[in-house]
Amino acid sequence: MPLACQAKITDTPTQISCLQCSINTICFPAGLDLDLRTELYNVLNHPPALERGEVLFRTGATMKGIYAIRSGAIKTYITDENGHEQVTGYYLPGELLGLGALHSGKHFQIAEALESTYLCQIPVEDLNRLSKDHPQIQEQLINLLSKQLHDHHKMVWHLGLKNATSRVAALLLNCSERCHDRGFSASEIKLNLSRQDISSHLGLAVETVCRIFGQLKRDKVIDFKGRQIDILNFDALNEYMGTKMVQKGKIPRI
Amino acid sequence: MPLACQAKITDTPTQISCLQCSINTICFPAGLDLDLRTELYNVLNHPPALERGEVLFRTGATMKGIYAIRSGAIKTYITDENGHEQVTGYYLPGELLGLGALHSGKHFQIAEALESTYLCQIPVEDLNRLSKDHPQIQEQLINLLSKQLHDHHKMVWHLGLKNATSRVAALLLNCSERCHDRGFSASEIKLNLSRQDISSHLGLAVETVCRIFGQLKRDKVIDFKGRQIDILNFDALNEYMGTKMVQKGKIPRI
DNA sequence: TTAAATAATTGACTTATGTCATGTTGTAGG
């Protein structure tokens, strides 16, 4: 099964048609008539590929459009006055980015590519114009927004977990599930967040994340080489996430 | 200025018209024509008041409609196999509840009243029907969803903060801001979450939350009596939330 | 109103996690 980071580019990225796109059914899941899809595809454009570290948008920037990730990955973060990053989310192929800015027209976070990333963009003006004429598109948008809101409720839950191990386990399972939902492998995931990114997202120290990764590897719950992670035992990981295991079978200190 | 929990009920709750409702401009902020509003008000209904502890919907339940809180407050939480609660969110007067279930039609969390709570409900069928005919309503819905998504991004940020004090400070400021946005006092807030609720939301122990509350009171950053909180020093609270203060001016242990 | 139950607080002590220091591995650029 292909990994999330290896979604095939079936055409040169600047001219690819969504009609042939392997993930188009994910971006706009269901219920759009072919002619509406075609209309959408006509306004859709493909910004040049982002290289690792390149920024898609910044805090305060005017929203240009909504983005779908075709391949690659994006992290979002905010920075404090001292330039210290705190990662607030990550986005995988097939996922939409920037919806939270629709109501204000301004971005709240910084979005940065974690690896070479190809995007599709629908400019806001086109989206608004199409929306006016086609309730179906709005309906679709409402669905997508609602889905994202649901996912974020889940994330809030995961971040509220009380110990480091359960938070890490939750992150791994969340990534796995999202990969799986998009047709990638659920067990072999490549999350291109650095350990630093992960720790800042979970509110932990880098060292803690490293230690938990190491421990999970020794316990054969996961295996990994760098950022390529292989989940070996989902049940165990689920138990680490849940409160049950947190009480009785804690991870012993090294 | 009235407190969040003291929004005036200007009529008997079961027959109140939104046209006179003091918070209607908050639920559907702008841009709706009067006749559309009227249509909306016609399908809108008022379930009987919820008493403290009563449940509005449960995990897995079919979504009946979307809810706006007229007065009172609601918490959402999920439970693990052992019945242990983890609070994932709270909702104040003027806020909408249940939007995350639109795409699946099923609720993911449990919603429970924190005090006597009056709601408005728009049944999904009516919402769908009106949506089909009136792009304006969809537009409005998209706006509201986007706004909620934005708020949740913020919450994810707050929950990722690394130490207990900054998370508590973030919660207080979040509540304050939301009260303020809705025309209530920003400094005198009544957050009807128990200390237990707060701790579970933030991934902390109850005792830790109590101690931080106590310390903030001794430092004259806040004052409180039970769940009635008075923010005395916003700057200090902001510094506690930010990483700056976390490093140099930590709260000394008692 | 009082009694009982629940929630909040506080202290003493333990432990998970953070911090600092140092070594290792991996990766980008010449």
Added chain:
DNA sequence: CCTACAACATGACATAAGTCAATTATTTAA
């Protein structure tokens, strides 16, 4: 291929936060 730099890992130690236990408010129910 080597060098330089960043990412990752691990140990020793410090400390923030958790746990357990006891006490004092606050509700709720009788």
